[in-house]
Amino acid sequence: MSTAATQTLSCAALIVGAGPAGLSAAKAAASGGAAVLVLDDNAAAGGQIWRAGAHAHLPAEALALQRAVQACANVRVIQSAKVVGILDAHTVLVETPDAALRVQWQTLILCTGARERLLPFPGWTLPGVTGAGGLQALIKGGMPVQGQRVVIAGTGPLLFAVAATARKAGAKVLMVAETASLARVSTFARKLLLWPSKLVQAAQLREASYRTSATVLSVQGQGKVQQVTVQQGNRTTTLDCDRVAVGYGLVPNTGLAQALGCALHTQDGVPAVTVNAQQQTTLPHVYAAGECTGTGGCERAQTQGSIAGYAAIGKTAKARAFEKDRAYWSAFAAHANACFALDAGLKNLPHADTLVCRCEDVAHGALQAHSGWTQAKIHTRCGMGACQGKVCGTAAQFLYGWEMPEARVPLTPARVGTLAGASGNVGDLAD
Amino acid sequence: MTQAPSSVRVHIHGRAITVTAGTTVAGALAIAGVSATRTSVSGEPRAAVCGMGICQECRVRIDGRVRLGCQTVCAEGMNVESMA
Numbered sequence: 001m002s003t004a005a006t007q008t009l010s011c012a013a014l015i016v017g018a019g020p021a022g023l024s025a026a027k028a029a030a031s032g033g034a035a036v037l038v039l040d041d042n043a044a045a046g047g048q049i050w051r052a053g054a055h056a057h058l059p060a061e062a063l064a065l066q067r068a069v070q071a072c073a074n075v076r077v078i079q080s081a082k083v084v085g086i087l088d089a090h091t092v093l094v095e096t097p098d099a100a101l102r103v104q105w106q107t108l109i110l111c112t113g114a115r116e117r118l119l120p121f122p123g124w125t126l127p128g129v130t131g132a133g134g135l136q137a138l139i140k141g142g143m144p145v146q147g148q149r150v151v152i153a154g155t156g157p158l159l160f161a162v163a164a165t166a167r168k169a170g171a172k173v174l175m176v177a178e179t180a181s182l183a184r185v186s187t188f189a190r191k192l193l194l195w196p197s198k199l200v201q202a203a204q205l206r207e208a209s210y211r212t213s214a215t216v217l218s219v220q221g222q223g224k225v226q227q228v229t230v231q232q233g234n235r236t237t238t239l240d241c242d243r244v245a246v247g248y249g250l251v252p253n254t255g256l257a258q259a260l261g262c263a264l265h266t267q268d269g270v271p272a273v274t275v276n277a278q279q280q281t282t283l284p285h286v287y288a289a290g291e292c293t294g295t296g297g298c299e300r301a302q303t304q305g306s307i308a309g310y311a312a313i314g315k316t317a318k319a320r321a322f323e324k325d326r327a328y329w330s331a332f333a334a335h336a337n338a339c340f341a342l343d344a345g346l347k348n349l350p351h352a353d354t355l356v357c358r359c360e361d362v363a364h365g366a367l368q369a370h371s372g373w374t375q376a377k378i379h380t381r382c383g384m385g386a387c388q389g390k391v392c393g394t395a396a397q398f399l400y401g402w403e404m405p406e407a408r409v410p411l412t413p414a415r416v417g418t419l420a421g422a423s424g425n426v427g428d429l430a431d
Numbered sequence: 432m433t434q435a436p437s438s439v440r441v442h443i444h445g446r447a448i449t450v451t452a453g454t455t456v457a458g459a460l461a462i463a464g465v466s467a468t469r470t471s472v473s474g475e476p477r478a479a480v481c482g483m484g485i486c487q488e489c490r491v492r493i494d495g496r497v498r499l500g501c502q503t504v505c506a507e508g509m510n511v512e513s514m515a
Contacts, residue, residue, distance in 0.1 A: 041484055043455075043504045048483055054453035080502065097498065115485045127466045127478035137482030141501060142451055142458030223476050224466050358480075358488065361473040386487035391480075413487065415496075 006093075006100045006421035011037035011076075013312055014092070014105035016083055016256060019047020020298045021290025021305035022111035023065045028309025028318070029109065030072040037103065038069075039081040039094060045069075047113055048133060049298045054142035055169060065302075083256055084414040085422060090285070093422045100418035107285050107312045110257050110273060111305060114250035114291035117342075119395055120356045120364065121349040123219030124246070132247030136162045139169045146170035148242040151228045153177035153216040156249050156340045157188075160205035166245075174239055176207050177214035177230050179248075180340055185212050188339035195332045197299075217349065219244050248342060250295040251394050255407035262286055267294040268337045270397065271404055278319060279308035287312050296333030303329055347399050356399070357392040359385020364399070373402045386413055441509040450505050457482070457489050457500035459511065468500060469514035476515060490514060 012034030015022050022038060023045065029036045038045075044052035050062040069075055078096065085093040087102060094101040116131040123129065130138060132154045139145055150171045152162050155178060163173045178185060192199040213233050220227040220238075229238045254264055257273040262281040264271040272294035279287045289308040290301035303326040310319035350356060352365030360381040370376035373383065373396060382396070383389030389405040396402045410419065440449050441456075443463040450459050457479045460468060467476035468489045479489035482501050489500035492512040500511075 042502055052453070053455065054451045054458065097496075097503070115483065116481060118480065118486070125471070125475055125477060127476055130479065131481050134480055134482035138455075138457055138461075138479055138501065141482070142454030143461045143479075144458070358471070358477070358486065361471050361475070386490065387485060390485050412484075413497075 006102055006418075008102040008104065009037060010104040011035045012105075013037070013107045013109060013309075014039065014103060015109045015111060017041070017047065017111035017113055017290070017292075018045035018077060018079075019111060019113050019290060019301065020049060020062075020065075021113075021301035021308075022047070022109070023069050024302045024305030025109045025111055025287075025289055025309035025312075026069050026075050026077075027065065027072065028306045028315075029107075029312055030069070030075045031310070031318075032313035032315065033074060034313070036072070036075045037105070038075065038077040039083060039103070040077065040079050041082055043080050045077060045079065048137060051137055051140050053140040056140040082412050082414070084410040084412055084418060086259055086409065087422060093418065095414050095418045100415075100421045102422070107287070108260075109305075109308045109312055110262075110281070110286065110288040110292055111290045111301075111308075112253040112256055112292045114252050114295050115390060115394075117248040117251050117394055117398070118246070118391055119248050119346055119349060119398065120354050121216060121218055121246075122351050122354050123221070123225075125355055125358055126219055126221050126225050127223065128221070128225030128242060129219050129244045129246070132159055132162045132245045133250075134247065135243065135245035136165045139165055144169075145243065148172065149174050149240065150243045150245065151175050151177065151216065151230070151239060151241050152245045153179070153214070153230070154247040154249070155179045155342065156247070157202070157336065158247065160202070160207055160210075162245060162247075163207050163209070164205055171243070173207075173209055174241055175214070175230065176210045177216060177232075178210065178212050179215045179343060179346065180212060182212040184339050188336065191335055195328075198332065215346070215349075216244060216246050248346065249340060250291060252292045252294060254292055255390075255411050257281065257286075257288060257292060259407040259409060259411060260286060262288070268341070270394075277323070278311035278316070279304055280311065294333070295337065296330060297336070300326065300329035300333050342398065350399070356395055357382040357385065359387050359392070362392070367396065367400065370400075373405050376402070377405070388412075439505050439507045441505045441507075441511060443511050444513070445510075452505075454505050455501055456491060456493060456498075456503045456505060456509070456511055459505050460491070460500055460513065465513055465515075467513065467515040
């Protein structure tokens, strides 16, 4: 097997991620005139919240920002590009569906977003069980749900948006089960007066099937979802359904930052990339913006991205102009995160035979006895599969209080040819 | 300027189906009625979960290469084989 030579690209500013933070950073950084390169993991820009696709409808602000970035002659965006490794202090290794790239940068802005927190419960590995945001993403990608009976569950305001997307695509939403209590959801809603645009969004997402203190206990079915059991207060209900979508909030994607050597801190119980007022990480040439710095929503991500983009090219005054907006949306994020903090009772969802690691099929009962991630990994292979612990490591952190696994290179599954081209050792590895 | 096609034809396990342009492979598999994308190490059927390239459950063979169904947009003539 032969491997094509790895192409090298150079840029003044490299932005990883083309969601609200990355696009805002690109627009700001481009104003300096130097070459800006944006690498994005998905087939189209927009990140998760502005996901494009066969059945996606994007808000005007998203389209306007995308057009503004496209209009910059000095910005190049490469889609379906995954950063798989770090070659030196200013070079990363990137894989696209057809090629491997070495990308050299002077300044790096990390806008790697967040992933959904998926917690194990009996039946969660059955086809038809997805994340909540996961269901929304799959529907936008054209997965049909017409006429299907769907239960959406977990926690946070995202559940309303998922229900709206599912219903628009023709699904019958049987229930939206919010695990937080009515008291906490009411606290969240009352304070929305401070963020009127959020209040307007909330008013548009009224949901008759919304239930609070409601948690999916288990899913039953033969080879696919057939029934779901939901606890509502003291009552347990079993419903026939076709899909169950459960998401317990978001967790920052910190892998690349950690592999580079940026410091992380704990925010809302999970690791986030540490940044200063300029969105600069603990490495002087590396900035971070958006959800990877702690989950905070689309508006905060945009203000952080703008600050990072301007700060990265030395336009400090321009960057400072966004600080007030950032504070406004950071306060919203803190309010939402406090109201939808996870209930410790969710730790009781998995049974001894419930799989926690979906890649290596390691059950809760096999993990409970271990003292930490490393010990569990050595003895059970937990976290050693294709997702590299991104799902089970996040679950184990919540269930057992273990530290999340450290980022490993390759940061995501990569082709042998990509890794071989990077080391120049093609002959030995690509046979 | 040529207009982008409004639909594309892909082959799922050798069977041709037509999907709306922009549909992901994960979407096409569901349209084709393929409920499982892979078989787990203990023999369980699995399908797409996170929808955003994290969980790796929707990995399938696309034109001979293992790729994620949720992050791959259908292209004309693509051949998709599940790993179930």
